[in-house]
Amino acid sequence: MxxxxxxxxxxxxxxxxxxxxxxxxxxxxxxxxxxxxxxxxxxxxxxxxxxxxxxxxxxxxxxxxxxxxxxxxGAELFRLGSLYQQSFRVEAHVMPALEALVAETGESAAFYVADRQKRLCLFRVDSPHPLRLHVRQGDRLPMDGSSIAQVLRLFGAVPLPPEAVRTPVPFYTAAANDPHSASMATPVFGPGSHFAGALCLTGPITRFTRKAADAATPVLLRVAADLTKSMGGTPVSELATSLRLTRTG
Structure with a gap:
């Protein structure tokens, strides 16, 4: 040759x-x-x-x-960006939010994005309980019926559908993809009302029951709203008004 x-x-x-x-x-x-x-x-x-x-x-x-x-x-650029710079803006905001969720609820907290028909665990902080779900940062899981996948599908649509901002959050599911697990998720937004990802709590179904999730709901919504604001976005509770004014203004 x-x-x-x-x-x-x-x-x-x-x-x-x-x-x-x-x-x-x-x-x-x-x-x-x-x-x-x-x-x-x-x-x-x-x-x-x-x-x-x-x-x-x-x-x-x-x-x-x-x-x-x-x-x-695509989400691969998001993943590469987080690897490139450990002090990347998203990580700098998300990790303290996850730590706060774990401290207040005792359950594992994570931040997911959509990635090639999968859901990618971008950041995670584990529960202090010995009995917990074992998911790692970087794991890609199915876009199943879990609360996390539901948030990614609904709020990740472009443009954001009207039903998204009218749908009560967070979503809670139990045994959606694993008979032993439960999860609760809500959206987080960045600048310009762009969907950034799903903030969630996960735990064993025996402990993270519907009642436990209801008790943790105000905490999750507060942390999600604070995270959204710190990233320059509009919390989901204010988004309907924001989008209505944008589309009619």
């Missing part, structure tokens, strides 16, 4: 990687989703090239394709 035959695929690979990064860099602050036409205009690439690149980017979780044909950034 000649030197030129070995080098050519490498150069082609570098060019493809460069075009893929160009597509990712085309997203701007404030974008909910970007259409194929907008990506073509911003990058200077032809639509057929962008479509090929987004298939690969979507496969690896860097981009999510929406039903209307537009695109938004």
């Amino acid at each position: 000649t030197s030129s035959s070995r080098t050519k695929p490498s150069l082609e690979g570098v060019a493809s990687a460069g075009r893929a990064l160009t597509v990712l860099s085309a997203f701007r602050r404030g974008d909910d989703a970007v259409s194929l036409a907008e990506l073509a205009e911003r990058t200077g690439l032809v639509k057929s090239t962008i479509m090929r690149l987004t298939l690969t980017l979507e496969e690896h979780g860097f981009i999510s394709a929406l039903p209307d044909g537009s695109y938004r950034l």
Whole structure:
């Protein structure tokens, strides 16, 4: 094999990687989703090239394709960002919130985001009880019937559906994916009312009963509202009014 035959695929690979990064860099602050036409205009690439690149980017979780044909950034970028910088803004706000939840309720607390049809445990603080659920940061679990998955599906939709802000939270489920576990989850928002993730409490079903969850509800909602405000977002309790004024103003 000649030197030129070995080098050519490498150069082609570098060019493809460069075009893929160009597509990712085309997203701007404030974008909910970007259409194929907008990506073509911003990058200077032809639509057929962008479509090929987004298939690969979507496969690896860097981009999510929406039903209307537009695109938004994927959760893999969120995960990589948290790994890149330990003092990343989200972690700096989320971890104290989780610690506060565990201290006040005694149950495990976690923060989840959607990731390629799964739910990704981005941050977690374990319960001090010996009997607890064993989930680790970085675990990817099914988008099942659990309260966590329900919050990710409902509030992660773009644009945010009207029924989302009218739905009482938090959600509570027991034995949704494990006969021994129960969970309660509520949404957290960032700047511009963008959904940031699901804040949740989890525990064994024998201890984290519906009654125990009801007692912990004010704590979870308060911590979620404080976390949302610290991240520059609007708490879910105020979101309906905010969105109504935005859409009619």
